[in-house]
Amino acid sequence: MEEALVGRDILPDLSAALARHGIDGRLFLIADARVAEQTGNAPARILTESGHTVHTYLVPSGEGSKSLRQAERIYHWLAEQRAERKELILAFGGGVVGDLAGFVAATYLRGMPLAHVPTTLVAQIDSSIGGKVAVDLPEGKNLVGAFYPALITCIDVRFLESLARRDLLAGWAEVIKTALLFDPPLFDEIAGRGPDDLTSDFLLSVVPRCVRWKQKVVAEDPKEQGIRALLNYGHTIGHALEAATGYERYLHGEAVAIGMHGAARIAQHLGLLGADAFARQQAVIAQYKLPVRYTNVDPAAIESAIALDKKNRHGKVRWILLEDVGKPRIESGVPQELVRKVIEELQAC
Ligand SMILES: NC(=O)c1ccc[n+]([C@@H]2O[C@H](COP(=O)([O-])OP(=O)(O)OC[C@H]3O[C@@H](n4cnc5c(N)ncnc54)[C@H](O)[C@@H]3O)[C@@H](O)[C@H]2O)c1
Numbered sequence: 318m319e320e321a322l323v324g325r326d327i328l329p330d331l332s333a334a335l336a337r338h339g340i341d342g343r344l345f346l347i348a349d350a351r352v353a354e355q356t357g358n359a360p361a362r363i364l365t366e367s368g369h370t371v372h373t374y375l376v377p378s379g380e381g382s383k384s385l386r387q388a389e390r391i392y393h394w395l396a397e398q399r400a401e402r403k404e405l406i407l408a409f410g411g412g413v414v415g416d417l418a419g420f421v422a423a424t425y426l427r428g429m430p431l432a433h434v435p436t437t438l439v440a441q442i443d444s445s446i447g448g449k450v451a452v453d454l455p456e457g458k459n460l461v462g463a464f465y466p467a468l469i470t471c472i473d474v475r476f477l478e479s480l481a482r483r484d485l486l487a488g489w490a491e492v493i494k495t496a497l498l499f500d501p502p503l504f505d506e507i508a509g510r511g512p513d514d515l516t517s518d519f520l521l522s523v524v525p526r527c528v529r530w531k532q533k534v535v536a537e538d539p540k541e542q543g544i545r546a547l548l549n550y551g552h553t554i555g556h557a558l559e560a561a562t563g564y565e566r567y568l569h570g571e572a573v574a575i576g577m578h579g580a581a582r583i584a585q586h587l588g589l590l591g592a593d594a595f596a597r598q599q600a601v602i603a604q605y606k607l608p609v610r611y612t613n614v615d616p617a618a619i620e621s622a623i624a625l626d627k628k629n630r631h632g633k634v635r636w637i638l639l640e641d642v643g644k645p646r647i648e649s650g651v652p653q654e655l656v657r658k659v660i661e662e663l664q665a666c
């Protein structure tokens with residue numbers, strides 16, 4: 318389990334944390350080029366001041382960088398530098414760079430120590446926690462990867478201030494998901510606020526709570542054989558919608574918001590989820606300016622993408638459904654006709 322440091326302006330604490338884990342000397346920083354430029358490569362500056370020699374590799378911003386080709390370029394770079402097995406890989410950026418650098422750390426020299434400085438909300442509460450690292454193939458996202466937890470994740474909410482609004486809101490979808498699954502008080506707090514509350518202590522309260530929930534679930538089920546699957550609330554339809562639109566139209570969090578709405582409709586049709594909880598979920602998604610419907614996608618394409626979901630077992634889709642806020646369950650017996658009906662209902666007219 319990674320050690321998570323969470324706060325505002327805490328990046329300088331990373332040096333001491335690395336020292337606690339016996340990391341000294343050289344390290345290899347793999348950074349989102351845009352984030353490095355915007356921040357003057359803050360981690361390199363801080364870690365150089367504390368006596369490290371920092372080598373930086375800049376990765377072009379965007380999902381296209383999460384590829385085997387990009388990983389290979391980094392392997393060659395590490396080989397040229399004669400990187401050694403005890404030296405650290407530090408990922409600096411959003412989920413793309415975290416997953417890519419994590420994949421490189423898991424595989425180069427059969428594993429180098431890894432730390433994350435996540436800079437998007439998605440990366441801070443989700444992708445930098447729990448050890449899933451991966452690259453994409455043309456055939457699908459995250460198809461090649463590993464479970465490879467970082468030593469340290471240094472989560473500085475200050476970075477979120479420069480995030481584009483659309484990326485920020487997409488991150489809120491995962492916050493909403495976490496609250497719906499596990500934390501009714503957090504859900505009430507979120508419902509009472511808006512998404513623009515960055516300067517207050519709100520984020521400083523929300524981010525560590527989401528991090529702790531994810532850590533708790535992952536600690537119980539590191540390789541997703543049981544309870545960790547709950548984190549996929551909204552993701553069955555969400556992933557399918559992303560796949561059906563070539564991963565270009567919707568940000569992941571937007572697709573998950575639509576997917577959560579679909580899951581809630583399924584739960585409602587099955588008589589599991591009451592009208593009040595359904596309405597509260599719908600209201601929060603709208604409040605955070607996230608979509609609940611899609612346009613211009615063939616419902617049949619979404620349905621067939623669901624059949625290819627990585628989490629299916631023996632051809633059965635495992636739906637994560639809610640009985641109430643804070644009461645999730647896994648349901649394998651959702652009738653196909655109901656799934657089809659709900660996917661059709663999710664189309665905006
Ligand atoms: N490993 C996991 O458990 C896990 C979980 C969720 C998502 N993911 C993966 O994460 C990726 C999505 O992550 P993401 O949403 O962070 O996307 P991203 O890494 O592409 O970042 C989104 C955009 O924000 C920019 N950016 C990053 N930090 C910024 C900052 N502080 N200020 C301004 N701009 C900034 C980036 O350059 C990029 O353009 C996907 O590939 C997804 O598969 C992995």
Ligand SMILES: [Zn+2]
Pocket residue numbers: 443491552569573
């Ligand atoms: Zn997600």
